[in-house]
Amino acid sequence: MNSQNSVAEERELLCAVALNAMLPLANERTLQAAYYILRGRKANQTLQDVHLYNLYPYYRMFPGFSKEDWDKIVATLFQNDYLQPCEGEGPSPKPTFLVTANGRQFAEHAYEKYGFAVWFAPFTRFDLAARIESFWQRLHLLVQTVSQLLGKDLGFVPVVMDKSVQQWVKEQVGPARLREAWEAGLSEELFRLWEPLQPQVQELLVAQLSGVSQVGKTLGQLAKQKQSSKVYLTLLFRYGLAASILRLSEEKQAFPLLSRLVVQENKLDPRLSDSAARTYALVQRGIHKAEIAAQRQVKESTVEDHLVEIALHCPEWDDADYLSSETRAAIMAASEQLQTSRLRLIKDRVGPTVSYLQIRLALARRQEESNE
Amino acid sequence: MNNEWQQQLQQHFGYGEFRPGQESIIKRVLAGKSVLGLMATGGGKSVTYQLPALLLPGITVVVSPLISLMVDQVQQLRTKRKIPAAYLNSTQEAAEAREVLQKIASGQCKLLYISPEKLQQPYVQQALKRATVSLFAIDEAHCISAWGHDFRTDYLRLPDTVKQLGNPPVLAVTATATTAVRDEICSLFGIDRENVVVQTLNRANIAYDLAEVGGESERRQLTFDLIDRLAGPGIVYCSTRQAVEVLVAAYQLEGKRHVDGYHGGMNSMERMLIQTQFLAGELDVIIATNAFGMGIDKPDIRYVIHYQLPASLEAYSQEIGRIGRDGQPGYAMLLYSQDDIHLHQYMLDKEYPTPAQIQQFCQLYGAGAPPDPKALASIDMSEEMAAMLTFYTERALVKAQVSTTTEMANPVQDIWQETEKRKAVKQKKLAEMRSYVLTDRCLRKHLNQYFGESDLGFTRFCCSRCGLQRESYEGRQTALLQREVQNSWNLRQALDMLLPKK
């Protein structure tokens, strides 16, 4: 493939990713909803969408996306007749969109052609997107440091500037015994961890790392070298990291060193935004939302946003204090009859005694129950 | 040279002797004088405060506006030079800052790099008083001057801070300062004439070239041709991120050299990788915005091309100052067009407020604390402009408290006059930049005269006005290709390479 082709591939892939993410959102959400998901916005509406429509693989796939990038993609999708604008339903409709038969066909064809099913497979849990980045930063700096230690050259500039990551690596290689264990065992554990992956994914992971004998390449540089597109390599890269995290979490004994990278510190719950995590700590002590709002000096509506976030990410939380099982059933029934997740429509159906918070909590928990 | 100094210089910095100017600055500083040091970029500014820090009791404070540079320097001091150094800036977490403050108060720290705004916090000043500041160094000292191209309002508070800290001697260092800026720094910090030390600012090994271009395609063609021919490593400076991206993509399609881009919009790991590749000689050329180059320690950069006109001669000389720090010949090319000047003018007009904008800002401010981003968005004002207006508004309020009420009749007018003064300074900088590209006399003479330097010596060629042969800076060698062709992928081999057996 020459570079002209990889530019074409890049464009096709971006459209394919966007359209596949938009399929379930059609007629329900605005054109922007998928943009927020791909960018990885932390807002509750976005998190809820990811959860309700099972869009985990797409969440935070392109954190560097700008609005202009997105508008360009959407314009192409309209030009190719893959999308049609559409008026929303209900008393205060927001404009939404429909995917045409053409669009559906293109989306399915590209899904097949680029092997999305393979690359998306590990993304079955919500927290992976958030963990990928810190995992990669830790791994990158750790490998660089151990490589420099092995090469007996400590005058290097760390590739990761993030303070907390540097601190973590320092803790790993500081104590002499632990340092020796890393020096002796890192290469072997990485080999066992990555050996089952596709060779192209292995190469993608190793080539980006830095150490005493190599400076890591950027994804853009590797795309050029492989005459592939950066978007495609992004899919493979995220797959490689997610698969690594899952395996390390499941087989801690087999990877005594590398499993340290996936240990969750119990400072603030990493599944939540910092503010929601602070609220969760109080919720767990049995404090009611009004009191939490007062203690934390935030609006009660903010605490309610947190509760929804907690309902989404923390399956162990019991929301019975806020939502009785009868109310939950009524909300679910309304949502199903109306075939929608739009709060306003559901609220109109179930009546004034049910609050928006209750509807949001019920919807947040829906996916989980259908899995059981 | 004093024996102890020499020993420290050798032990911590690995140099046998001082570079020009360093010794006379250090001598004065150690004698307790306040000093202004004018050092060429790459002339070894930092040694002039790092070495005294080791020899003096107490702590040396280094004020620096550049956070990334601060972090780099402290990292180097700790690992390579074994000097107990630390930094404080607003990017740190509270716990980390507390730890640093404890170290300072208990005297475990010889050198503290600090950002000007952090220095204003009372608890920081208290910790410093306890540790006793023996030297107050100000990096990029030209930032204090309203005449400077980089004026920072935070810097204006520094003379007061020096008093707060018990008047330790001040060492102001800068690479770029015109006579007016020098005079202002001296009067603000009470520096005597005989304690102004000027290292020659003339860069004898750099040849200055200049070309006017008609349009974008001509500009690009000329640049690509230069990149293909000139001996590297080199840097191409563009004025926007977008220009960097477009140029990199276009060159990579057709060019011969290994080229990549660098700008503030890339994520930090990507930037670090590109920078490291350049330092390791894996890239011939970096195409970058002015975000690239601060604190880069690469002595063999052979050329810098300016794809567009920089905003001031100060910025220009700082950027080409990165050429040839090894003393070997180097080449600086500046491309410009009439459009460049118009573009700078447009940006300048956008940067400073109109009276109506000041009026709106003062109304928001009157409501209480400085306005939040939402309020700013409602009057369509950038955060940069708001920061500038906050400063001037606060100052106007302070002035109002000490003067009679009648004088405070129109703060908007007062503030507008202040910002217009600032704008006029930048306007003048732009005019000076313009006159540099339009001159028909020697470029070296023009540039050096601007900085008050009379030395005009040169090693290979002087400039395109005096006559230079571009071919003499050409070279065919390209960056090493890093195992680009690999026969077959082997995970075990790749890992053995990355993590060699002990």
Ligand SMILES: [Zn+2]
């Ligand atoms: Zn000349």
